[in-house]
Amino acid sequence: xxxxxxxxxxxxxxxxxxxxxxxxxxxxxxxxxxxxxxxxxxxxxxxxxxxxxxxxxxxxxxxxxxxxxxxxxxxxxxxxxxxxxxxxxxxxxxxxxxxxxxxxxxxxxxxxxxxxxxxxxxxxxxxxxxxxxxxxxxxxxxxxxxxxxxxxxxxxxxxxxxxxxxxxxxxxxxxxxxxxxxxxxxxxxxxxxxxxxxxxxxxxxxxxxxxxxxxxxxxxxxxxxxxxxxxxxxxxxxxxxxxxxxxxxxxxxxxxxxxxxxxxxxxxxxxxxxxxxxxxxxxxxxxxxxxxxxxxxxxxxxxxxxxxxxxxxxxxxxxxxxxxxxxxxxxxxxxxxxxxxxxxxxxxxxxxxxxxxxxxxxxxxxxxxxxxxxxxxxxxxxxxxxxxxxxxxxxxxxxxxxxxxxxxxxxxxxxxxxxxxxx
Numbered sequence: 254x255x256x257x258x259x260x261x262x263x264x265x266x267x268x269x270x271x272x273x274x275x276x277x278x279x280x281x282x283x284x285x286x287x288x289x290x291x292x293x294x295x296x297x298x299x300x301x302x303x304x305x306x307x308x309x310x311x312x313x314x315x316x317x318x319x320x321x322x323x324x325x326x327x328x329x330x331x332x333x334x335x336x337x338x339x340x341x342x343x344x345x346x347x348x349x350x351x352x353x354x355x356x357x358x359x360x361x362x363x364x365x366x367x368x369x370x371x372x373x374x375x376x377x378x379x380x381x382x383x384x385x386x387x388x389x390x391x392x393x394x395x396x397x398x399x400x401x402x403x404x405x406x407x408x409x410x411x412x413x414x415x416x417x418x419x420x421x422x423x424x425x426x427x428x429x430x431x432x433x434x435x436x437x438x439x440x441x442x443x444x445x446x447x448x449x450x451x452x453x454x455x456x457x458x459x460x461x462x463x464x465x466x467x468x469x470x471x472x473x474x475x476x477x478x479x480x481x482x483x484x485x486x487x488x489x490x491x492x493x494x495x496x497x498x499x500x501x502x503x504x505x506x507x508x509x510x511x512x513x514x515x516x517x518x519x520x521x522x523x524x525x526x527x528x529x530x531x532x533x534x535x536x537x538x539x540x541x542x543x544x545x546x547x548x549x550x551x552x553x554x555x556x557x558x559x560x561x562x563x564x565x566x567x568x569x570x571x572x573x574x575x576x577x578x579x580x581x582x583x584x585x586x587x588x589x590x591x592x593x594x595x596x597x598x599x600x601x602x603x604x605x606x607x608x609x610x611x612x613x614x615x616x617x618x619x620x621x622x623x624x625x626x627x628x629x630x631x632x633x634x635x636x637x638x639x640x641x642x643x644x645x646x647x648x649x650x651x652x653x654x655x656x657x658x659x660x661x662x663x664x665x666x667x668x669x670x671x672x673x674x675x676x
Contacts, residue, residue: 294408294420294424296473296474296477297404297407297408297424298423298424298427299427299470300360300364300400300404300470300474301404301424301425301427301428301431302427302428302430302431303364303431303466303467303470304397304400304401304404304428304431305427305428305429305430305431305432305435306431306432306434306435306438306463307367307393307397307431307435307463308336308397308431308432308435309431309432309433309435309436309545310435310438310439311332311333311336311390312435312436312439312519312520312541313435313436313439313440313443313444314332314386314390314439314443314456315329315330315332315333315520316329316444317439317443317444317453317455317456318332318383318386318453321453322383322453324383327643328383330520330639330640330643331387332386332387332390333516333520333635333636333639334636334640335387335390335391335394336390336391336393336394336635336636337394337512337516337632337633337634337635337636338391338394338633338636339391339394339395339397339398340394340398340401340629340630340631340632340633340635340636341630341632341633341636343395343398343399344398344401344402344626344627344629344630344632345492345626345627345630347359347395347398347399347402347403347626347629348402348622348623348625348626348627348629349626350362350399351399351402351403351622351626352622352623356403356404356406356407357474357475357477358475359399359402359403360399360400360403360404360407360474361471361474361475362399363396363397363398363399363400363403364396364400364467364468364470364471364474365396365467365468365471366392366393366395366396366399367393367395367396367397367400367467368396368463368464368465368467368468368471369392369393369396369464370389370390370391370392370393370394370395370396371389371393371460371461371463371464371467372460372461372464373385373388373389373392373393374386374389374456374457374460374461375457375461377389377453378453378454378456378457381453386453396467398629398632401625401629401632402622402625402626402629403625404424405421405609405625405628405629406613406621406622406624406625408420408421408424409421409609409610409613409621410621414614416560417610417614419555419556419557419559419560421606421609421610422552422555422556422559422602422603422606422607423552423553423556424606425552425602425603425605425606426549426552426553426555426556426602428552429545429546429548429549429552429602430549432545432548432549433542433545433546433549436538436541436542436545437542438459439459440538442455442458442459443455443456443459490617490620490623492623492627495616495620495623495624495627496627498615498616498624500611500612500614500615500672500675501612501613501615501616501624501627501628503612503668503671504608504609504611504612504613504628504631504668505612505627505628505630505631506631506664506668507608507612507631507664507665507668508605508608508609508612508628508631508632508634509631509632509633509634509637509638510634510638510660510661510662510664510665511601511604511605511608511634511661511665512605512631512632512634512635512638513634513635513637513638513639513657513658513661514575514601514634514638514657514658514661514662515548515601515604515635516634516635516638516639517638517639517642517655517657517658518544518579518594518597518598518655518658519541519544519545520639520642520643521639521642521643521646521651521654522537522540522541522544522594522595523537523538523540523541524537524651525591525594525651525652526540526591528651528652529586529587529590529591529652530587530588530591540591540595543595543598544594544595544597544598545598546598547595547596547597547598547599547601547602548598548599548601548602549602550599550602551571551598551599551600551601551602551603552602552603552606554602555567555602555603555606558603559603559607563673564603564607564610564611565607565611565669565670565672565673566669566673567603567607567669568603568604568607568608568611568665568666568668568669568672569666569668569669569670569673570669571600571601571602571603571604572600572604572662572663572665572666572668572669573662573666574600575597575600575601575658575662575665576659576662576663576666578593578594578596578597578600579593579594579597579655579658579659579662580659581593582594582655583652583653583655583656583659594655597658600662604665607669608665608668609625609628611668611672612624612628613625613628634661638657638658638661641657642654642655642657642658645657
């Protein structure tokens with residue numbers, strides 16, 4: 254573990270740390286004068302991996318708890334709703350907390366809070382109460398929110414502004430790697446025992462293991478020297494003044510639209526495949542991994558495309574392509590419809606980091622924490638848009654309910670074009 258986090262230890266050789274693939278990518282993204290931060294940024298990529306891993310496990314919890322508690326689809330949807338609602342309720346308070354304790358302590362507390370949420374699954378299983386699972390998920394999600402609020406601006410300010418989108422895309426790429434791995438982990442450790450049990454004890458050991466990993470990461474992170482990454486400027490701006498920054502306000506709406514569209518497609522993709530191809534859940538489920546895997550591949554590619562082209566131009570191109578793919582999927586059937594929807598994951602790849610960095614680019618020194626808190630609040634779109642998509646699907650059918658994600662992607666395309674005009 255000390256090799257991964259770059260801790261000073263007689264048992265860890267520098268050469269071993271430098272062999273890590275992440276280390277080489279990080280080094281190339283930082284200027285020579287800032288190479289002192291390469292181990293810190295490597296650590297941040299690991300944090301992003303864990304955030305993606307934990308978030309994507311919700312896709313496994315939905316069918317698992319639905320079967321255990323015999324839930325309706327609307328009741329099962331509360332899993333995603335409670336998780337993403339935490340962003341809307343805790344982002345700004347956590348931003349204020351980070352203003353007082355700094356990025357590093359904020360991330361340590363975030364991992365500890367997420368670990369607590371994982372441990373709360375045990376009493377939920379013991380008492381067999383669905384509401385307790387939702388409460389545990391909310392605590393877990395609150396820890397992820399705190400990590401998001403602290404880590405995103407931390408990655409952005411660690412190096413030169415012109416490569417901020419590229420650095421954050423790299424970190425988000427490892428976030429996508431976590432979302433790619435999580436379904437396989439959940440299927441093996443959680444869903445595999447579903448047919449042999451009427452209780453939810455299948456989540457106890459996996460989440461206990463995750464809690465232990467989070468605690469170890471928190472302890473290791475607390476020993477790193479990240480003092481140089483803390484902004485020295487004091488920010489006396491009010492939240493209203495920060496939000497009046499046009500680029501930030503448009504970015505808040507953009508993050509809401511992006512997360513809402515991405516989660517809506519991911520949440521209903523299995524049902525969409527089953528409806529079109531008439532296959533079982535088991536055969537449809539692997540396409541979730543392809544959807545999130547596309548985002549992972551796109552983010553690794555984006556590390557370089559965002560350095561070669563204007564980030565706003567890349568954002569507009571990806572969003573327009575997503576609009577076309579979803580519209581084609583809605584108007585077709587069979588493999589073409591499914592293939593187009595899965596490819597949207599590739600389009601999603603660079604959206605979050607690009608919108609985020611474009612949004613805080615014009616903020617004054619010291620306002621990044623408030624800006625990050627407002628942008629993290631917009632992740633509430635992951636709770637609202639999927640719910641509205643589900644309601645629309647009940648009325649006009651799932652095949653055409655994806656008109657809401659189309660509207661979301663159209664706004665993101667406009668956002669990218671507007672930044673190009675401003676520049």
